[in-house]
C-alpha cells in the first residue's frame with residue numbers, strides 16, 4: 001500500500017502528517033474490514049479446525065503410544081508366561097520320570113511279594129538259626145551241603161557298601177557233631193559257596 005511507503009523525511013511536515021494520518025486511517029479501515037471480513041472469519045475458523053485436527057491427531061498419536069506401550073507390556077507378559085510354561089514343562093518331565101521310577105519300584109515290590117521273597121533283609125542276631133554251607137571234599141566223598149547253625153556272635157563291623165549283610169560266628173550242627181566257626185561271611189547266590197552262611201531256604205525253594 002502506497003501510504004506505508006511514505007518517505008521518512010515527509011513525516012514531520014504538515015503534508016507528511018496528513019499523509020501519516022491518511023495512512024493510519026487507511027490502516028484502521030483495513031483492520032475494520034479484516035475484523036468484519038468473512039474470508040478472515042472463514043480463515044479463523046479454518047485455523048480452529050486445523051487446531052482441532054492437530055489436537056485430535058495428537059490424541060490419536062498419544063493413544064497409539066499408549067497402545068504400543070500396552071502391546072510391549074503384553075508381549076513381556078507373554079514371554080514371561082512362556083518361560084514359566086517351559087520351566088513347568090521341565091518340572092513335569094522330572095515328575096513323570098520320578099513317577100515312572102516309583103511305578104517300577106511298585107512293580108518290583110509286587111513281583112517280590114508274589115514271589116514270596118523277603119522285602120526287607122533280616123538283621124542277623126544272636127540265637128537265630130541259619131544255614132552254614134559245609135566244604136565238600138575234593139574227591140567228592142562229601143558234598144558241600146547246608147547245615148543248621150546258631151548265630152553265636154554278630155560282626156556288624158564287617159558290613160561294607162559292597163556287602164551289606166554282616167558276617168557272624170556260628171555253632172554249626174553237623175549230624176556227627178558240633179563245631180564252632182568264627183566270622184563266617186554271608187553268601188546266598190547259586191552256587192552256594194563252602195564256609196559261608198545264609199538264611200534257610202524256603203521249603204518250596206529249589207535249594
Ligand SMILES: [Zn+2]
Nearest residue numbers: 131146200201
Ligand atoms: Zn541252605
